[in-house]
Amino acid sequence: MAEALPAADGTDGGGELAGLVACPTCDVLHRLSEVPPGATARCRRCGTVLLAPRDSALTRIVMLAGTALVLMVAAVFFPFLELQVAGLSRRSSLFDAVMAFSSGLMLPLSFAVAALIILLPLFRFAALIYALGPMAIGWRPAPRAETAFRLAELTKPWAMAEIFIVGVAVALVKVAGLAKVTLGPAFWALVALVIVTVLKDNFMCRLSVWKTLEERRAT
Amino acid sequence: MSAVGMENAGRTQGYLTAHRAGLIGCSSCGRVQRPGPARCVRCGGPLAGRDPGSLQRVWAWLLAGMVVYIPANVYPMLLTSTLGRTTENTIVGGVIELFDHGSWGVALIVFVASVVIPIGKFIAIAYLALSVRSAVVIRGHGRQRLYEVVEFIGRWSMIDVFVVAILAALVQLQFVATINPGIAAVSFALSVAFTMLSAQSFDPKSIWDAYEADDT
Ligand SMILES: [Zn+2]
Ligand SMILES: [Zn+2]
Numbered sequence: 075m076a077e078a079l080p081a082a083d084g085t086d087g088g089g090e091l092a093g094l095v096a097c098p099t100c101d102v103l104h105r106l107s108e109v110p111p112g113a114t115a116r117c118r119r120c121g122t123v124l125l126a127p128r129d130s131a132l133t134r135i136v137m138l139a140g141t142a143l144v145l146m147v148a149a150v151f152f153p154f155l156e157l158q159v160a161g162l163s164r165r166s167s168l169f170d171a172v173m174a175f176s177s178g179l180m181l182p183l184s185f186a187v188a189a190l191i192i193l194l195p196l197f198r199f200a201a202l203i204y205a206l207g208p209m210a211i212g213w214r215p216a217p218r219a220e221t222a223f224r225l226a227e228l229t230k231p232w233a234m235a236e237i238f239i240v241g242v243a244v245a246l247v248k249v250a251g252l253a254k255v256t257l258g259p260a261f262w263a264l265v266a267l268v269i270v271t272v273l274k275d276n277f278m279c280r281l282s283v284w285k286t287l288e289e290r291r292a293t
Numbered sequence: 294m295s296a297v298g299m300e301n302a303g304r305t306q307g308y309l310t311a312h313r314a315g316l317i318g319c320s321s322c323g324r325v326q327r328p329g330p331a332r333c334v335r336c337g338g339p340l341a342g343r344d345p346g347s348l349q350r351v352w353a354w355l356l357a358g359m360v361v362y363i364p365a366n367v368y369p370m371l372l373t374s375t376l377g378r379t380t381e382n383t384i385v386g387g388v389i390e391l392f393d394h395g396s397w398g399v400a401l402i403v404f405v406a407s408v409v410i411p412i413g414k415f416i417a418i419a420y421l422a423l424s425v426r427s428a429v430v431i432r433g434h435g436r437q438r439l440y441e442v443v444e445f446i447g448r449w450s451m452i453d454v455f456v457v458a459i460l461a462a463l464v465q466l467q468f469v470a471t472i473n474p475g476i477a478a479v480s481f482a483l484s485v486a487f488t489m490l491s492a493q494s495f496d497p498k499s500i501w502d503a504y505e506a507d508d509t
Binding site: 091092094095096097098099100101102103118119120121124155157159160162164166170171172173174175177179180182183186187190191220221223224227231232234237238240241242243244245247248249250251252253255280281284287288 | 314320324437455
């Protein structure tokens with residue numbers, strides 16, 4: 075699918091350069107012919123996926139991001155876990171877990187945890203909807219859509235909802251001997267959110283999105 | 294040129310990089326453009342050609358991550374009080390306790406996330422940075438894979454910090470049982486963040502530059 079470029083090329087006019095792709099990982103130049111939906115073009119040298127367009131990917135990404143946004147709101151407001159021991163019970167929300175470090179020196183850690191499991195995921199979903207939503211319904215991209223999408227990509231490693239879920243599982247095992255723990259609706263909302271996020275990332279081909287953004291912006 | 298170099302020369306021939314063509318390829322969107330502007334015409338990301346400061350940032354963040362990893366292991370991660378008795382648990386102490394309770398699977402998860410991954414990551418990043426600097430040409434594909442694994446798996450070390458947060462939020466039953474976070478939670482979280490920044494500062498293109506250096 076992807077052809078490495080003969081050495082003589084690559085020095086012609088500015089419009090010509092738009093047809094080339096430099097592998098983001100190893101910098102090898104490729105001239106990509108139209109990649110049909112469902113197919114995957116990989117870098118010839120390092121194997122990084124260059125283009126993997128999927129049918130109506132934009133619409134699906136925006137819808138999944140919308141779903142994830144709603145699920146996150148539910149996860150924050152519903153009860154998360156309930157602990158019962160010797161007649162006492164304690165209900166805690168996601169927000170309580172975030173504020174666990176709010177005493178004294180550890181306050182910054184509380185903010186960091188809030189950012190990693192609630193704020194950054196929320197920001198990413200909103201940025202994706204803002205950047206891709208108008209294009210999904212056939213409009214021109216919104217102003218500064220490029221910045222929104224770039225920030226969403228940049229913050230991707232720092233959105234850690236799925237790691238938090240595994241943390242919950244480990245915590246449950248740790249208190250199992252001490253008390254009885256019931257999972258609240260917020261826990262299941264967060265699990266659903268993780269699944270939706272994985273599905274969304276599956277449809278997302280970074281380079282195709284950038285190409286589409288540039289093309290739609292030009293027309 | 295060594296025998297390895299000759300072998301590599303044969304393998305890399307025919308691959309023209311944007312850099313060699315006198316152009317710049319954007320690392321975030323793949324757009325090819327003429328050198329000059331500081332930002333990519335397509336995505337607005339910074340365009341740095343080959344960034345000479347990249348390795349220095351890798352080492353700086355890596356060292357910071359290693360330094361704060363020490364207190365993370367020395368000081369307690371969890372302070373548990375049950376019926377007036379307080380016990381302190383370090384990272385490794387928590388793993389041993391889980392193991393004693395017979396929860397081997399979970400003990401293994403915590404051990405891998407809090408000990409094996411961080412230390413493995415220190416070694417892997419140092420190895421990648423060293424192999425670029427000394428231009429020791431080891432197979433590019435192997436190092437590329439190593440870099441991908443480091444980037445993918447590093448964030449998972451954060452598990453233990455989340456476990457502490459959940460336990461501390463949940464177990465607050467005055468006299469019967471309370472769990473409070475220890476100072477190690479902060480230094481461990483910092484260590485994970487610093488090593489993530491270190492891995493992100495590493496420019497994967499430099500892996501392939503060293504690979505290529507032999508056949509030019
Ligand atoms: Zn490549
Ligand atoms: Zn770009």
